[in-house]
Amino acid sequence: MNMSYLDPKIDLVFKRIFSRADLLLDFLNAVLPLDAPIETLTYLPTEQAPQVPDMRFSIVDVKCCDQNGRVFVVEMQMLWTDAYFSRILFSGAQAIVNQLSPGDSYQSLCPVYSVTVLNDVFEKDPDEQDCWLHHYKITKLAKRGRHGKILKGLQFVILELPKFNPKTKTEKKVTALWLRFLRDTGRPGFVPDETFLSYPPVADAVKLAEFQGYSAAEINRYQKHLDALRNEKSSLLDARTEGLAQGVKKGLAQGVKKGLAQGVEKGRADVARNLLALLDDEAIARVSGLALPKIKKLRAGT
Known part of the structure; x- marks a missing residue:
């Protein structure tokens, strides 16, 4: 196989990279709109990860909390479907529910951030073509359509990787490095440039994506996941094409x-x-x- 690096968006590689708390901490600080930076991260038991049906191309078991008790559910989503908003609402709400044990008070609940790294485009509005970060909060609708107070406790962040293309110096350097790493690593002919290798956390992530670091069994799992992903994309494309044809015929x-x-x-x-x-x-x-x-x-x- 003529491949030096594996795609970090694929389950096996994503988990290996972000099972390192220092890398996940650096990534979340780089990409999330946080009121205060994350200083320490503790992984939560895997059985607390939200169990959402029909999520073959999602990773939802990277779940952790920081020094302030904030909970982060991090997911790598390869394909977008119309039902996905409902699914992230479900997983975010479940991350809140799972915090309570019998006898616990509601005051003990910690804020939850549902973070989705999306390797697809869901917002096709022409006015949103340059918007790759989507941040959702629960807000009160005030007079004249203005947003009022925020109901704290649950926030959603979706990062559209295909749209990410830093154009100005205002883009945070570390943010650009992490998103470029996720977007570009594993592409044919990919070679990490000096900017990747000069920043230690991203350099470590690049190292963890090297093809040589995986066993034959792991590479076989990786290839099966890629094949399943290609088949799913083809099925979705066929369904959309058929739907369009039927729509034209009906019209x-x-x-x-x-x-x-x-x-x-x-x-x-x-x-x-x-x-x-x-x-x-x-x-x-x-x-x-x-x-x-x-x-x-x-x-x-x-």
Whole structure:
């Protein structure tokens, strides 16, 4: 296999890199809109990770808390579907529920950040084409559509990797390094440049993605995951193509039907218009088939 680096967005590699608390801490500080930086991270038991059905191309068992008790559920999502918003709501809410044991008070609950690194595009609004970070909070809708107070406790952050393209010096250097690492590593011909290797956390992550560091069994698992991902993409594309074709077919049929109906209506109106000087409205309606109110409008000249 002519490959020097594996894709860190794939389950096996992602877990190996971010099972190191120092790398996960640096990554989260770099990409998240936090009120205060993370100083220490503690991984939570894997059985507390949210169990969400039908998440074949998601990683949801990277779950940890910081020195202030904030909980972070970090997920690598390869494909976007319309149901995904509901799924992240479910996993975020479950991360709150799992904090309480019998007898615990609600005051003991800690804030939860649901973090999704998305290797797909979900926001297709032209005005959002340069927006790669989406931060959702629960806010009160104040007067005139302005947002008021924030209901603290649950926040969602979605990072769209395909849209990330730093263009200005205002982009944080470390943020750019981490997102470039996730976006580019594993691509054909990828070679880490000096900016990657000069920043120790990213340099360590690059090292952990080296093909030579994985066993034959692990590479086999990696390839199976890639094959399944390709098949899923093809299925989604086929479904979207079929849906589009059906939509076009239905639209054409509706257009023809509407056109025929409009043509018939116009013909009736032409017949009625020619009879206005000869017959009364009721007689014209019987002859032309045009509704009486429309005949009255024709006679009124409207």
